[in-house]
Amino acid sequence: MTDQTHALELKQIRKSFGKVDVIHGIDLAIEEGEFVVFVGPSGCGKSTLLRLIAGLDDPTSGDILLQGKRVNGIPAAERGLSMVFQSYALYPHMNVRANLSFGLENMNMPRAEITQRVDDAARLLQIDQLMDRRPGQLSGGQRQRVAIGRAIVREPVIFLFDEPLSNLDAELRLQMRVEISNLHAQLGNTMIYVTHDQVEAMTMADRIVVLRGGRIEQMGKPLDLYNAPANKFVAGFIGAPQMNFLKGSLAGRTVTLDCGLTKEVPLAEEAQGPVTLGVRPEAIEVSLDGAGDAQVKVQNFEQLGAITYIYTAFDNGETLTVQLPRQIPLTRGQSIGIGIDPAHVHLFHGPEERALGMAR
Amino acid sequence: MSLAGSLMTGLMLAWVLGGTVWLLTTRTYRITQVGRFAMDLLGFPVELTQSLFGRGGVPYALLLPNMAIFGLFTFAPMILNFYVSFTGGSSIILFERPWVGWEKYGDIFSCENFLEPRTCENAGYNFFTGLYNTLWFVVIQVPIMCSVALLTAIVVNRDIKGRGFWRAMFFYPVMLSPVVIANIWNWVLHRKGVLNETLDGATGALNALAGLSGFDMVMTVSLAVILMVVTERALRSASEPSTAWTGVFAVILTLLTAWANPLSLLGLSGSFWLGLALGLFLVWLVASGKSAARTAIMGAAFLAAVMLLSIQFSTVFDLGSYRPNNWLVTPNTGWPFFWLVFVFCWSHMGFYMLILLAGLQAIPRDLYEAAKMDATRPWRAFTRITLPLVMPTLTVVIILSLIRSFQIFDEVYLLTGGGPGRETYMIVQNIYEVAFTDSSPDYGQAAAGSVLMAAIIAIFTFGQLWLTRRQSDL
Amino acid sequence: MTMPHGHSIPPGGPMRRLTRFLTRTSGRGDSAQGFGVTDVLAYSYLAFGVLIVLVPVLWTFFTSIKPERQVENFDTRLLPYSQIEEEIAGVGTRDLWIFDDGTGEEQLVFKAGPTRSVTDVATPENPDEVFGVPRETLEPLEEVRVAVENYLDPILKRNGQENFHFATYLFNSVFVTVVATLITLLINAMAGFALSKYRFRGRLTFTILIVATLLIPASIILVSLFFVVWSFGIFGSLWGVIIPAAATPTGVFLLRQYMLTIPDELLEAARMDAASEWRIFWRIIIPLSLPALSVLAILSVIWRWNDFLWPLIVLISDPSAHTLQLGLTQFAGEFNTDFHYILAMTVVTLLPITLVFVWLQRFITTGIATTGLK
Structure with a gap:
């Protein structure tokens, strides 16, 4: 722990609703200008964590420090943060301008400055033509921009986003993703972004925090998480299609899988016992003539042109998904040979299914 | 100050x-x-x-x-009520009122026979007269109003033209004040008012008709034709008789029974009720899809034909001269009570209809479409879909109207003043008069009456809640 | 149209066509095509019901514009007729009658003496030439005239009608209705907001208390409420009518139910926007609850405008504090025979609420049906 001040620091944050513990002691530090994404399945506590930071809820114990200052118990409005809500929470009875200026008016800001800030934000987000409309008259994407605009005008130290793209269709989501990234580049503010979609996390984040059951599973740069997941949960959560998991047992550096395959793995240290072997779909090679480590049966396949997904099964019923960056001729029920590169496998072991270190 | x-x-x-x-x-x-x-x-x-x-x-x-x-x-008055009911005198300063214990309750329960208010002393006589009148009123009025409200709501909920107009029309009397309602009905029910006038005119017209030569013949023939058409329509549908046409048939059957008066052969009265029972039974048979329905309709048609032949229409419609009725004043006729029930339903039905309508509209249309696909009879659809699903709303409506009609005062006070005699003297009027119009107001007595009335309403409400405990959503 | 019987391809004879015509309506009420017998029954039921609702009110209205004499004679003709009078030289103002001597020739006359079986009459042109005619041959000469004096006399206090202080009553009624409705809306909305949007100790207790009040009839606390109101010193004043019933349980319940549907995120957004809780209430909650608030406003207006028993107890001793309802009761009680005035004032009393209803009826009925009590 250095005495350098972070933009945000959480110390042993716990939160319980009645008898239910939702957050179990989280420590986290976020630096100035960072784009941090909290990701995890629903119910993992990521939104609760965001609301604790925002000041909409108070933690049961632990400290929240903003720029080194403890802010527990300080009302949301006085923390200098702003938040974009999942449902946007635009005031339906006010027009866009009133929506943007409502907060500034509450802070008794001089009118000239309010106009200045609102106009700047509108120009930045290209919503200047919509200022007299009500939220009900806007499209999903426009509402999203207004919600972001409302966050911008307050010039916050940290932006909080609570699953802001989950109500948009796929195309708009892609577009807004890019825009939010650009906005971050333009404004340079610290942003904390909550999502359950790992693609959003991978594409936007400087740093990802993976949460499960109110605990941090792993945090780090997107590709670090992808290449070196700390445990089976993170490995399975990050990356699409999901990593393949095959059960087996380890003796020394040799894995014997239930499906019959035996593989030598470059482990840093020898170990014994039951393990799960993980291999990403793109790390598997296919040969149509049956050559390779093992034979699998093609159950289904999807030809996307540039990519081919093959869903296969071993004789013992375990399934294996393969992603090929090319087109190949396939029929259902056909037997193909697969090859697994030992340099790209992960081994998970123990009650928490932690990853075993590899010699790379 | x-x-x-x-x-x-x-x-x-x-x-x-x-x-x-x-x-x-x-x-x-x-x-x-x-x-x-x-x-x-x-x-x-x-x-x-x-x-x-x-x-x-x-x-x-x-x-x-x-x-x-x-x-x-x-809340404070509720507690205070108990205290006041144990004090006497006519002072309105609370701590100057002497404590008299159970005396005021004793005055009320001073009867030899509680079911016979005449045997009580004055306070008890007034209280029990009011109580029994009110109970009668509630028992008669609540079921009538709730069924009329439900029926109206169902009809308005149908796919009819101008639904908003009908709904508004039935709701309109709710907006009127009791004073206005009383004045209106006082005028309509006046001895020389429009109701007596209309009845007089109708009687006159019927008498004149019945006096025409050949009237008997014409009536018999035209009723026979109508009966035939209706019977044919009711039985027409290949598999099951039509409910709606059976309803029309039942109305005709009821009228014929009333006119032919078959019970008079046995020296009894009440043929109308017999006809009504027959008609309703027939409708029920058809509506619930009983297999005997077809036979029953044919039997009833035969019966109706026999009765039709036996009716002397010239005597049925010869009503003699009409004597104007002093509806609200004449004692021992039951009319004042009847008109009270009628006016009360008239002025409050619309509100309960609206609530029931909301309940009906909350029932998804698909349920009825699914029922139609399953070839469900309308009556069955009503009893198995509509009634259970509207039951929570109906419970609320029954409880609200129960509480409301227990408190009836304005309409009685302004229409009949509790008269004639004490025929329409209600319990709230008793409380009001004891406490506020007597020359020596007896607040203790009135408070004791209020406490007893509260207890009775509570019993009724909880009884109702208990009976419908599964459906209630209060 | 599908024929229910397979064999009934009509042969086309005239009799056959007639029976088909007579019985053409589809027998099934639920059939999509045609106008079934259930529709006929439904519409007749509705028409009958509307008749029962409307006829008394319309009858009252039509009576209220009839001249005094027609009302006194219980003349049940629909239109207001009044007999034409004429100033006759040397005699004075007299009613005109039509005399029919049996030949079909009609003559305008006036009565020169008392009405007997043979009445003395004279023509206006020759007032001195009196002749006797049978009473039955005389018909009043009438014109249709709206008797505005029924309305104007009590309102303008003419012709001895000084006991109906219309302006005072109207002011009192409007004052009670408006002030009570405003107070009700404000405090009920505050309570509904607290019960729907905050978690706090005692929330359930408060909610149950309010639902319980929903079931407590007002008339069982009449006597002790009188004591409370008396000891507060507002007995006999309009405030004694306004305050006690301002906190309606129905209103709190209705608004609470409605406010539950306002998303919490809006409140949180407002909190992030540095709005105080009170400002959230009147800038966010109040505008968004307008549908429920207007339903409550309408209910409150109906209750207050039509309120009778409690004003009767509180205000009866002070005629200057009477509301329209009380004034009308007193008026009808004192002048039991002057039905033309009573009915005119009845119409005046029901007119404001009727106009409001006609203006807002769709809104009122759908509002109560969708928001009311559910």
């Missing part, structure tokens, strides 16, 4: 002055923000609470005015 007056003035001054000072010191307002300042000043106690106790104190501040009025003007 009264206690409350000076208190209120003090509070207002503190509010306005304190609020202005506090708001102006903690916030800045521009001249153009007078409106905002006024609203902030109005909510100054809430603002102050928030700044003193944080967000946790705000709901209490928000609840305070409402709960204070509830407490002072609803």
Whole structure:
């Protein structure tokens, strides 16, 4: 722990609703200008964590420090943060301008400055033509921009986003993703972004925090998480299609899988016992003539042109998904040979299914 | 100035002055923000609470005015009622009232026979007369009004033209005040009023018709034709008889039975009720899809034909001269009570109809479409889909109308004044007169009456809630 | 149209066509095509019901514009007729009658003496030439005239009608209705907001208390409420009518139910926007609850405008504090025979609420049906 001040620091944050513990002691530090994404399945506590930071809820114990200052118990409005809500929470009875200026008016800001800030934000987000409309008259994407605009005008130290793209269709989501990234580049503010979609996390984040059951599973740069997941949960959560998991047992550096395959793995240290072997779909090679480590049966396949997904099964019923960056001729029920590169496998072991270190 | 007056003035001054000072010191307002300042000043106690106790104190501040009025003007009087009922005298200063224990209750329960108010002393006589009249009123009026409201709601809920118009029309009397309603009906029911006039005219016209030669013949033939057409329509559908046409058939059957008066052969009266029972039975048979329906209709048609032949229409329609009825004043006719029930339903039905309509509209249309695909009979659809699903709303309506009609006062007081005699003397009128119109008001007596009435209403309400405990959503 | 019987391809004879015509309506009420017998039954039921609702009110209205004499004679003709009078030289103002001597020739006359079986009459042109005619041959000469004096006399206090202080009553009624409705809306909305949007100790207790009040009839606390109101010193004043019933449980319940549907995120957004709780209440909650608030406003107006028993107890001793309802009761009680005035004032009393209803009926009925009590 250095005495350098972070933009945000959480110390042993716990939160319980009645008898239910939702957050179990989280420590986290976020630096100035960072784009941090909290990701995890629903119910993992990521939104609760965001609301604790925002000041909409108070933690049961632990400290929240903003720029080194403890802010527990300080009302949301006085923390200098702003938040974009999942449902946007635009005031339906006010027009866009009133929506943007409502907060500034509450802070008794001089009118000239309010106009200045609102106009700047509108120009930045290209919503200047919509200022007299009500939220009900806007499209999903426009509402999203207004919600972001409302966050911008307050010039916050940290932006909080609570699953802001989950109500948009796929195309708009892609577009807004890019825009939010650009906005971050333009404004340079610290942003904390909550999502359950790992693609959003991978594409936007400087740093990802993976949460499960109110605990941090792993945090780090997107590709670090992808290449070196700390445990089976993170490995399975990050990356699409999901990593393949095959059960087996380890003796020394040799894995014997239930499906019959035996593989030598470059482990840093020898170990014994039951393990799960993980291999990403793109790390598997296919040969149509049956050559390779093992034979699998093609159950289904999807030809996307540039990519081919093959869903296969071993004789013992375990399934294996393969992603090929090319087109190949396939029929259902056909037997193909697969090859697994030992340099790209992960081994998970123990009650928490932690990853075993590899010699790379 | 009264206690409350000076208190209120003090509070207002503190509010306005304190609020202005506090708001102006903690916030800045521009001249153009007078409106905002006024609203902030109005909510100054809430603002102050928030700044003193944080967000946790705000709901209490928000609840305070409402709960204070509830407490002072609803809960406190409820408790006070018990106290007052144990005190005597006519003083209106609470602590000057002497404690008399159970005396006031004793006065009420001074009867030899509780079912016979005549055997009570004065207080008990008035109370029990009012109580029994009110109970009668509730028992008769609530079922009638609820069924009429349900029927109307179902009809209005159908796919009919001008639904909004019908709904509004039935709701309109709810908007009228009891005084207006009483004046209107006093005028309509006056001895020389429009109702007597109309009945007189109708009687005259019927008499004139019946006096025509050949009237008997014409009536018999035309009724026979109608009967044939209706029977044919009712039986037409290949598999099952039509419910609606059976309904029309039942109406004709009822009329024929009433006119032919078959029970008079046995020396009994009440042929109309027999006909009504027959008709309803027939409708029920058809509606619930009983296999005997077809046979029953044919049997009833035969019966109707026989009765038709036996009727002498010239005597049926010869009503003699009509004697104008003094509807609201004539004792021992039951009319004043009848018109009370009628006027009460007339003026309140629309409200309950609207609530039931909301309940009906909450039933998804697909359910009926699914039922139609399953070839469900309308009656079955009503009893198995509509009734169970509208039951929670109906329970609310029954309880609300029960409480409402227990308290009937305005309409009685203005229409009949409790008369003739004590025929329409209701319990609230008893309380009102004992406490407020007597030359020596007996508040203790009235309070004791109120306590007893509260107990009876509670029994009724909880009884109803218990009976429908599964469906209630109160 | 599908024929229910397979064999009934009509042969086309005239009789056959007639029976088909007579019985053409589809027998099934639920059939999509045609106008079934259930529709006929439904519409007749509705028409009958509307007749029962409307006829008494319309009858009252039509009576209220009839001249005094027609009302006194219980003349049940629909239109207001009044007999034409004429100033006759040397005699004075007299009613005109039509005399029919049996030949079909009609003559305008006036009565020169008392009405007997043979009445003395004279023509206006020759007032001195009196002749006797049978009473039955005389018909009043009438014109249709709206008797505005039924309305104007009590309102303008003419013709001895000085006991109906219309302006005072109207002011009192409007004052009670408006002030009570405003107070009700404000404090009920505050309570509904607290109960729907905050978690706090005692929330359930408060909610149950309010639902319980929903079931407590007002008339069982009449006597002790009188004591409370008396000791507060507001007995006999309009405030004694306004305050006790301002906190309606129905209103709190209705608004609470409605406010539950306002998303919490809006409140949180407002909190992030530095709005105080009170400002959230009147800038966010109040505008968004307008549908429920207007339903409550309408209910409150109906209750207050039509309120009778409690004003009767509180205000009866002070005629200057009477509301329209009380004034009308007193008026009808004192002048039991002057039905033309009573009915005119009845119409005046029901007119404001009727106009409001006609203006807002769709809104009122759908509002109560969708928001009311559910």
